[in-house]
Amino acid sequence: xxxxxxxxxxxxxxxxxxxxxxxxxxxxxxxxxxxxxxxxxxxxxxxxxxxxxxxxxxxxxxxxxxxxxxxxxxxxxxxxxxxxxxxxxxxxxxxxxxxxxxxxxxxxxxxxxxxxxxxxxxxxxxxxxxxxxxxxxxxxxxxx
Numbered sequence: 001x002x003x004x005x006x007x008x009x010x011x012x013x014x015x016x017x018x019x020x021x022x023x024x025x026x027x028x029x030x031x032x033x034x035x036x037x038x039x040x041x042x043x044x045x046x047x048x049x050x051x052x053x054x055x056x057x058x059x060x061x062x063x064x065x066x067x068x069x070x071x072x073x074x075x076x077x078x079x080x081x082x083x084x085x086x087x088x089x090x091x092x093x094x095x096x097x098x099x100x101x102x103x104x105x106x107x108x109x110x111x112x113x114x115x116x117x118x119x120x121x122x123x124x125x126x127x128x129x130x131x132x133x134x135x136x137x138x139x140x141x142x143x144x
Contacts, residue, residue: 009093009141012075015122015134021069028065032058073122075141080110084121091118096142101135108135110142 035058039051067085074081079092091110100117101108106125109117123134 009075009144010077012137012141014075015073015120015138017071017122017124017127018130019126020071020124024065024068028062028069031065032062034058035061071121073120073138080120080138080141082118082120082122084119089118093142093144099135099139099142101132108138110138 036055039054039058042051042054070083071085072083074083076090079090080096081088081090091112095112095114096110097113098111099108100111101123107119107121108123109119111117120138123131123138125131127134
C-alpha cells in the first residue's frame, strides 16, 4: 500500500453518528417543550421558583442532549480531533497504534503508544452495518 500524506488524511470526511444524533435531538426538544408546558400549566399553588426549576431542568437536559448530538471526530493533517461529551482533544496520528471495535463495544477505542486509549463516540454500534464501515475507514486512516 503506498504511503499517504498527511493532507490526504485531512481531506477525509468527518465521523458523525446518525441514530444517536437524531434520538438525542428529538428527546432534548421533547423534554424542553414538555418542561416549559408543565411550568406554565402548574396549578396556582406553585410559586415562580417552582416553575423556573421545572423549566430549568428541561433546559439542562436539552443542553446535555445537544452536546450528545454534536459528537464528532474530524481527521486533520496533524491528527484526529475527537469531540465526545467532554472537551475535544487532538490525538496525533503518530500516537495511534490500533483501533479496537469488537462485538459488544458501543463505540471503538483507539489504542495509543503510551498504553492509554481514546473512545471515539462518533462511530456508534447503534448505526448498524454503517458503524463497521466507518470503523474500517478510521482504521485505514490510522494505518496510513
